[in-house]
Amino acid sequence: MEEKERMAKILDILEKRFPHARLLLEFSNPFELLVATILAAQAPDERVNQITKTLFQRFPTPQALSHASLSEIEEIIHSLPYYRQKARSLKETSSILVEQFAGEVPPELSELTSLPGVGRKTANIVLANAFHIPAIAVDTHVARVSQRLGFASSSSPSEIEKDLSSLIPQECWIRATHLLGFLGRTTCLAKKPRCPECPVQEWCPSSISS
Ligand code: SF4
Incomplete structure (x- = not known):
């Protein structure tokens, strides 16, 4: 079976198993998602969602967040890893959005990755x-x-992105990201993958039977 075919089969199975797979960060506009994603680095989405409720109430726009003091932001986000660095990124990114993008989040990869704290994954x-x-x-x-599924030729995220984009039709990229992510969160766990209960065990070269 060709790799594209194997990927399609796996995504089909995952769609049936995880029909509600989605991004778990809560947001109501692009700015909120950008902020939530910067905060989510090395932090659980659930904790980020609790923190952004307060943060967005106090500072709902790039203008408001750019005028916040670092200590005000740090006080709200202090339970997150790297909170000092993240507070700086949020403030600087908000200022750049106001000064260079008329207060809007740009829908462009190169412009997004030019913002402090925004790497390719976040963008x-x-x-x-x-x-x-x-x-x-x-x-x-x-x-x-x-x-583990044998679709990545290296451990570099940008190389994995290239590998996946060559195997998945473009119109399925967003959905596939959610489905593969859900498999990882629920079943293909980092320390001990739950292979016997994995819906794609039959199609996985790394499967462990017990
Ligand atoms: S069979 Fe095991 S290693 Fe393969 S994707 Fe499923 S949980 Fe991960």
Whole structure:
């Protein structure tokens, strides 16, 4: 079976198993998603969702966040890893959005990745989920699952993104990212994959039977 065919089969099975797979970060506009995604680096989405409720109430726009003091932002986000660095990124990114992008989040990969604290994964999450632009965001779950399923030729996220984009039709990139991510979060766990209960065990070269 060709790799594209094997990938299609796996995505089909995952769609049936995880019909509600989606991004777990809560947001109501592109700015909120950008902020939530910057905060989510190395942090659980559930904790980020609790924090952004307060953050967005106090500072709902790039203008408001750019005028916040670093200590005000740090006080709200202090339970997250790297909170000092993230507070700086949020403030600087907000200022740049106000000064260079008329207070809007740009729907362009190169412009997004020029913002402080915004790497390719964050930019792709924003493009896909806020603007519905086809993009594959390779987070830790997508990377791990892609490697175990034998679809990744290296451990580099940008190489994995290239590998996946060559195997998945562009119109399915966003959905595939959610499905592979859900498999990683629920079943193909980092420390101990739950292969016997995995819906794609039959199609996985790394399957462990017990
Ligand atoms: S069979 Fe095991 S290693 Fe393969 S994707 Fe499923 S949980 Fe991961």
